[in-house]
Amino acid sequence: MSHERGDRTQLATHEGALVERVAELYAAPPLSPTRRVRFDARLAERLGASAPRRRLVVAASLAAAASVLVAVFGLRALSPRGVVPPPTESTPLGVAVQDDDAILAMMGPIADANDALPEDYRAISALVIGE
Amino acid sequence: MTPASHGIEIEASLLDGVGNAGAARTQPPFDVFVAEHRDRAVSLAWRLIGGDGAAAEDIAQEAFLRAYRSLHRFRGEAKLSTWFYRILVNEVKRYQRWRWVRQRRAGESVEEPPDPRPIAGDPALRQRVAGAMARLSHGQREAFVLVHLEGFSVQEAAHLTGRADGTIKSHLHRALRRLREQLADLDPSREPAP
Numbered sequence: 001m002s003h004e005r006g007d008r009t010q011l012a013t014h015e016g017a018l019v020e021r022v023a024e025l026y027a028a029p030p031l032s033p034t035r036r037v038r039f040d041a042r043l044a045e046r047l048g049a050s051a052p053r054r055r056l057v058v059a060a061s062l063a064a065a066a067s068v069l070v071a072v073f074g075l076r077a078l079s080p081r082g083v084v085p086p087p088t089e090s091t092p093l094g095v096a097v098q099d100d101d102a103i104l105a106m107m108g109p110i111a112d113a114n115d116a117l118p119e120d121y122r123a124i125s126a127l128v129i130g131e
Numbered sequence: 132m133t134p135a136s137h138g139i140e141i142e143a144s145l146l147d148g149v150g151n152a153g154a155a156r157t158q159p160p161f162d163v164f165v166a167e168h169r170d171r172a173v174s175l176a177w178r179l180i181g182g183d184g185a186a187a188e189d190i191a192q193e194a195f196l197r198a199y200r201s202l203h204r205f206r207g208e209a210k211l212s213t214w215f216y217r218i219l220v221n222e223v224k225r226y227q228r229w230r231w232v233r234q235r236r237a238g239e240s241v242e243e244p245p246d247p248r249p250i251a252g253d254p255a256l257r258q259r260v261a262g263a264m265a266r267l268s269h270g271q272r273e274a275f276v277l278v279h280l281e282g283f284s285v286q287e288a289a290h291l292t293g294r295a296d297g298t299i300k301s302h303l304h305r306a307l308r309r310l311r312e313q314l315a316d317l318d319p320s321r322e323p324a325p
Contacts, residue, residue, distance in 0.1 A: 011279075015307060019279045021317045022310060025253075025260040026280065028177030028187060031170055039173075039188060043165060046196050 165195055168212060171281075172219055178276045179223045180230075181265050190226050194219040213287065220273070220291045227269070263313040267306050270294070274302035275310075 011019060031039065172194060177187035198215045205214055264272055270292075277288040278299070285303075289296045 011307075015311070018311060018314065018317055019307075022260055022264075022314070023280045025257050026178060026182075026264055028174045028182075028184065031173060035188075036169065039169060039192070040162070040165065043192055043195055044162070046192065047161070047199055 161199055164211070164215075168215060169195075172216075175216070175276070175281055176219060176223055178264075178280055179220070179273060180226060181272075182261050186226060190222045191219065194222045197222065209290070213290065216283075217291045220277075260314065260317075263310055266313070267309060268302075270298070271302045271306035271309070274299045275306040278303055279307075 169191065172191040173187050176190040176194075177184060180186055180190070194215065198218050201218070205211065209217075264275075267275065273292055274288055274294075277283045277291060278285060283291065285296055285299050288294075289299045292299070294302075
């Protein structure tokens with residue numbers, strides 16, 4: 001983007017001359033070396049102040065994101081769905097007592113108490129007790 | 132501004148058009164870019180807002196600061212300098228809106244151009260030209276300054292202002308016609324009045 005790439009060349013000669021005059025008369029006074037130095041110093045100061053502030057914003061955003069993650073996972077861990085009840089009375093396979101009851105209920109009523117015992121147990125029982 | 136003053140460096144990939152070709156591969160600092168575009172940025176802002184030196188410097192400062200803070204958003208689709216001048220033009224617009232609101236609140240007339248004065252020495256002539264420029268519409272002045280005074284192409288001016296190429300051309304045509312009407316005596320090809 002150079003100064004020479006403008007479209008002034010497309011103007012008619014008299015228009016070009018007028019534009020040249022306007023460009024010459026409507027121009028900012030050149031920056032003096034003192035103003036240039038002051039400009040640079042002020043900008044450097046503002047740029048320098050800008051960098052730590054940006055780092056602070058990034059750090060604060062990361063901290064906020066981390067807090068949100070901790071809160072979300074903490075709430076999930078404490079929710080009732082996630083709580084596993086202590087195995088009070090469970091079979092060696094880990095099946096709870098109430099599960100045994102449900103299976104027995106499905107098997108139907110037991111007519112005799114002896115029916116609940118396996119056959120070898122019943123044989124021993126007959127020998128000992130004499131039934 | 133020395134490199135050690137703020138230690139800012141921008142990636143070489145962002146530095147298309149900044150510094151010389153060899154330096155562009157060695158991550159020149161942001162202050163190289165500032166040093167290269169400072170004067171032109173102030174000059175452009177001065178011409179766009181109509182000749183307020185302090186305000187022009189403030190606008191250029193703000194544009195550099197905004198560009199630095201937004202460097203991570205620069206995608207390299209345009210040259211870094213084009214991207215920066217677009218920010219500058221936007222800053223000028225922001226300033227003009229703010230000035231307009233301030234003048235309205237204060238009950239001042241908005242952008243009242245100075246009365247044209249007869250040619251009598253350089254300062255008066257400058258003031259007369261400034262008055263003619265101030266009488267252009269925002270769009271006309273913007274297009275005229277960018278293309279005819281600052282040397283941007285029509286396409287670049289369209290990109291900088293967010294307008295269509297055709298709109299820029301139309302503004303240029305009207306601006307030139309109005310300036311010729313008001314400053315016809317500055318035309319060197321014109322016969323001097325008897």
